[in-house]
Amino acid sequence: MLDRPPIKVGILGATGTVGQRFITLLSVHPWFAIHVLGASSRSAGKPYATAVNWKQDMIVEDCKPEAFKECGVIFSGLDADVAGDIETNTDQRAHFVRLNWPVFSNAKNYRRDPHVPLIVPLVNLEHLSMVSQQQALHSPPLKKGFIVTNANCSTTAHVIPLSALERKFGPIDTLMVTTMQAISGAGYPGVPSLDIIDNVVPYISGEEEKIEWETRKILGGIADVEPEQLVGEKMLQEFDLHAHTPLKISASCNRVPVTVGHMINVSVKFSRSPPPSPQQVCEALRAYRPGAQVHGTGAGVSVGRVRQCPVLDIKFVVLADNVSIGAATSSIINAEFAVLKGVVG
Ligand SMILES: NC(=O)C1=CN([C@@H]2O[C@H](COP(=O)(O)OP(=O)(O)OC[C@H]3O[C@@H](n4cnc5c(N)ncnc54)[C@H](OP(=O)(O)O)[C@@H]3O)[C@@H](O)[C@H]2O)C=CC1
């Protein structure tokens, strides 16, 4: 239990697929109380029920900071076309962040920023430590504002078992992933029905590059920059992008006619030789206890068909709820951890 009154939260992109999941999860959350809902000017001014044909009776606001004054935390499910400017603005890390809000975002815009943590809560909560450097390097320095992102939904799915395996068996050297991604991952209205009914679309724009890059940031660590530099009294740090063992990754992405749930075929080659057996891999996955304790539907991933790979070492299948652990649930756990660590004031 948290020994304080619930923190008022605002949701940007509240009318979208991820926004609606935020509302479902936060409406019963013991620490966070939904206070303001924001979306585009198409929805602003309408009761939420009208804007999304749903059941809440709050008025949707424009995503302008004035409406969010009383909120202590901002969750964002904004379309990436607008998230960059609204969350932080092109003027460095401005807007909601510059105005000193902690922002937990699902959008891709700041995932590659060298000072922005990209956190999958079952894997790398320790990357939250980069927030203080992000605040110190902002001009002017920020006291409370920061942005933490969560990953692409397919990346999120596969890094969870991969992290379990790296912790037990050491670095992974090569990774081949083939995704079968649900249509809810593409937002609304998303993929045209005539493209996806009775079909598989073997291309998702930008997805393969995101999976290949984000996996390295999430599975990698944080290291002091060389030559040494100081930020205040602390060493300047950087994400090492798995530099200790360059990780070769090849991703192939497909859209399939499924409403929710991304399924991923994964083959891995370990650095160590001999590699673990399928049975040892199963035992390691069962024994994995991530730093974050998660409860609730869609808050984990399922792994099956663990077997020998005749080309690499081991192959298996992962299934994840792209809207929950792939999006809203991860943001919420990241925020819970930030509250516990005192990073959210
Ligand atoms: N769906 C998924 O499985 C996952 C999605 N993500 C990411 O999360 C984000 C949201 O995705 P999703 O919910 O699927 O997208 P949707 O298309 O369903 O929702 C987008 C939201 O952004 C709002 N919006 C659009 N334009 C503007 C604007 N100009 N100003 C203010 N608000 C605006 C929309 O409001 P309005 O209704 O008024 O248009 C809506 O609330 C994206 O960045 C996506 O890449 C990440 C992981 C998984």
Ligand SMILES: N[C@@H](CC(=O)OP(=O)(O)O)C(=O)O
């Ligand atoms: N692109 C993913 C959804 C997602 O996570 O996107 P992004 O990485 O841009 O937030 C899908 O279509 O299933």
